[in-house]
Amino acid sequence: xxxxxxxxxxxxxxxxxxxxxxxxxxxxxxxxxxxxxEPDNYAVEEALQIVARVGGNVTVATVGGDDDEEILxxxxxxxxxHGVLIADAAFNGSxxxxxxxxxxxxxxxxxxxxxxxxVQAEDGGAQVGGMLAALLDYPFASLVNSIEVLEGKKLKIxxxxxxxxxxxxxxxxxxxxxxQTGINEPRYxxxxxxxxxxxxxxxxxxxxxxxxxxxxxxxxxxxxxxVDYFIPALGKGAEILHGTREENIDKVLELVAAKGxxx
Amino acid sequence: xxxxxxxxxxxGGVVDDSAFELAASARKIDAATSPTAILTGxxxxxxxxxxxxxxxxxxxxxxxxxxxxxxxxxLVRKALLKVLPSNSIVLLPHQHFGMDLAPGLSIKTDxxxxxxxxxxxxxxxxxxxVVRQEFGGQVSAHVRCDxxxxxxxxxxxxxxxxxxxxPISGAVIDxxxxxxxxxxxxxxxxxxxxxxxxxxxxKYNVLVSIGRGIQEKENVAIAQELADAMGAAVSCxxxxxxxxxxxKSRQVGSSGKTVKPKVYLACGISGSFQHLAGIKGSxxxxxxxxxxxxxxxxxxxxxxxxxxxxxxxxxxSKVREMRTVATK
Numbered sequence: 001x002x003x004x005x006x007x008x009x010x011x012x013x014x015x016x017x018x019x020x021x022x023x024x025x026x027x028x029x030x031x032x033x034x035x036x037x038e039p040d041n042y043a044v045e046e047a048l049q050i051v052a053r054v055g056g057n058v059t060v061a062t063v064g065g066d067d068d069e070e071i072l073x074x075x076x077x078x079x080x081x082h083g084v085l086i087a088d089a090a091f092n093g094s095x096x097x098x099x100x101x102x103x104x105x106x107x108x109x110x111x112x113x114x115x116x117x118x119v120q121a122e123d124g125g126a127q128v129g130g131m132l133a134a135l136l137d138y139p140f141a142s143l144v145n146s147i148e149v150l151e152g153k154k155l156k157i158x159x160x161x162x163x164x165x166x167x168x169x170x171x172x173x174x175x176x177x178x179x180q181t182g183i184n185e186p187r188y189x190x191x192x193x194x195x196x197x198x199x200x201x202x203x204x205x206x207x208x209x210x211x212x213x214x215x216x217x218x219x220x221x222x223x224x225x226x227v228d229y230f231i232p233a234l235g236k237g238a239e240i241l242h243g244t245r246e247e248n249i250d251k252v253l254e255l256v257a258a259k260g261x262x263x
Numbered sequence: 264x265x266x267x268x269x270x271x272x273x274x275g276g277v278v279d280d281s282a283f284e285l286a287a288s289a290r291k292i293d294a295a296t297s298p299t300a301i302l303t304g305x306x307x308x309x310x311x312x313x314x315x316x317x318x319x320x321x322x323x324x325x326x327x328x329x330x331x332x333x334x335x336x337x338l339v340r341k342a343l344l345k346v347l348p349s350n351s352i353v354l355l356p357h358q359h360f361g362m363d364l365a366p367g368l369s370i371k372t373d374x375x376x377x378x379x380x381x382x383x384x385x386x387x388x389x390x391x392x393v394v395r396q397e398f399g400g401q402v403s404a405h406v407r408c409d410x411x412x413x414x415x416x417x418x419x420x421x422x423x424x425x426x427x428x429x430p431i432s433g434a435v436i437d438x439x440x441x442x443x444x445x446x447x448x449x450x451x452x453x454x455x456x457x458x459x460x461x462x463x464x465x466k467y468n469v470l471v472s473i474g475r476g477i478q479e480k481e482n483v484a485i486a487q488e489l490a491d492a493m494g495a496a497v498s499c500x501x502x503x504x505x506x507x508x509x510x511k512s513r514q515v516g517s518s519g520k521t522v523k524p525k526v527y528l529a530c531g532i533s534g535s536f537q538h539l540a541g542i543k544g545s546x547x548x549x550x551x552x553x554x555x556x557x558x559x560x561x562x563x564x565x566x567x568x569x570x571x572x573x574x575x576x577x578x579x580s581k582v583r584e585m586r587t588v589a590t591k
Contacts, residue, residue: 011398013398013399013401013533014475014502014533016398017401017554017555017556018398018401018402018556019556020402027398027402042505095376096366096376097369097370097376100370119362122397122398122399123395123397123404124378124379124395124396124397125378125379126362126366126378126379127365127366127369127376127378128366129366130362130363130364130365130366130367130370131366131367131369131370131376133367134366134367134368134370134371135370138448139337139447139448139449140336140337140363140367140449141363141449142336142359142362142363143359143362143363156452158455159359159363160359160518161359161360161454161518162358162359162517162518163457163518163519163520163521164457164511164512164514164518164519164520165454165455165456165457166454166455166457167359167451167454168451168452168453168454168455169335169449169450169451169452170449170450170452171448171449171450172448172449175448175449181501181502181505182501182504182505182507185507223374223375223376223408223409223412224375224376224377224406224407224408224409225406225407225408226404226405226406226407227392227404227405227406227407228404228405229397229402229403229404230402230403230404230405231402231403232394232403237560237561237563237566238548238550238560238561238562238563238564238565238566239564239565239566240555240560240565240566240567240568241565241566241567245569245573245574245577246577248567248569248574249574249577249578249581250581251565252528252549252565252567252578253578253581253582253585255526255547255549255565256469256493256526256528256547256549259525259526259546259547260468260525260526261468261469261493261495261525261526261547262469262493262494262582262585
């Protein structure tokens, strides 16, 4: 099975306190710790496990810039066979549809049976996978949390729905799936593994390689634009306890008891 | 102004709360509008759901089709494409079904797509102006969206309060004959219910709930010791389950359990809206988190900026001390 996993490098929200820059048009990016978008990492692991069972290759691709090579190498160190950087100044300012259009053009350069994305990235858009599927006229399923390869170019998948229930589906290949976190346990990648793939060439595809013009990608084609970032005016919010740890503990116990929690 | 449609999620004849939240959000797009509800489904349940909306929607479009007895998003999309006028604005709830349907629908209707909208400022010219969150809710963004060729917008559950309007007597319009046969490369098989765990977290008055801040599996014991001392149970947020540190049955949130404790101690939990959606009944919420910007402090009653790995063991000793004194 030939599997393409679309990945993205994002500021790691568990490692960073996100703040605005002085102009307020972006977040302050100078000191941020970046990593692969967490659901994308689960998608790569899932692709590797599928290939280990039924054979094939895993390609990881990202639409981004030179800095994004590091996550491609990280995923190659996990075991992905190929990494591809899709980069061009003409892609800047693309909205979700623009990114999906770029990926569609890339997909049509190859032959993939299965395309995986993470369920969502740091912007919470949860959009590119479903858009890519619609552009390709492939079936799509979101929030996938298990995949079983069946005979006859089909998969049996489950989707995570409300209350932890699972919606079981059969889906024809080729298809696009967005992968939910927790589907597997992504393998550990050490520095040694990353060093081993450090010299592997990573091909770059630009707008002209993919036959994409400014009418379909980039700022000019985008219908959706982020105007600015802001920190919302705080609501009531929590009463923050500023005491010493011991004082805070006493206060917590007092409150828990008052609310009927300690009997 | 383009016509606004709301896609109504329903199950067993019961309409989801989002039906009324979407109507409220539609009025933020166009105060003069009367949005049209669209329901897909099959059989008596569909008719019951359509009728339940007549008091609040002037027009309800019903699409009855046996293939839509279960809402397979791929089939629903094909059905909607048969009935939606061009340039429509379609609103859906941002939950598992909306996430499944909406992005592809926006491509096929050639319209703009914005997801997980929290607030709507209104329309200026061809632009719809909305507010979203990014980076796990740490930062908000103003987003401008060109709706001249229509839009598909998913709305965050509970972000809009249903409007209080006097009941009306809306009309159900049957659009089923416009749809025809529906097939898709994705076929629904069955729904498998979540497994019951060793501990039923919905039965406890106090929950010691842990998030990513617990850092590793061995540290779950720190929370368990506190819970044991307090007569509470340990619950958790999604990252703890993803990392396989606790069973899925312990997860609080829209994809986990819905709990109604008296006291909820959120320990090292950032506070995503999906997690908060699982906490009902307005418990007294105490948040302990190292990050003073964690969104949980917006939802909590009392907050403590501290490291849970140091705070919780000391809290446990204090509880034990109190108990010993009390029994003497």
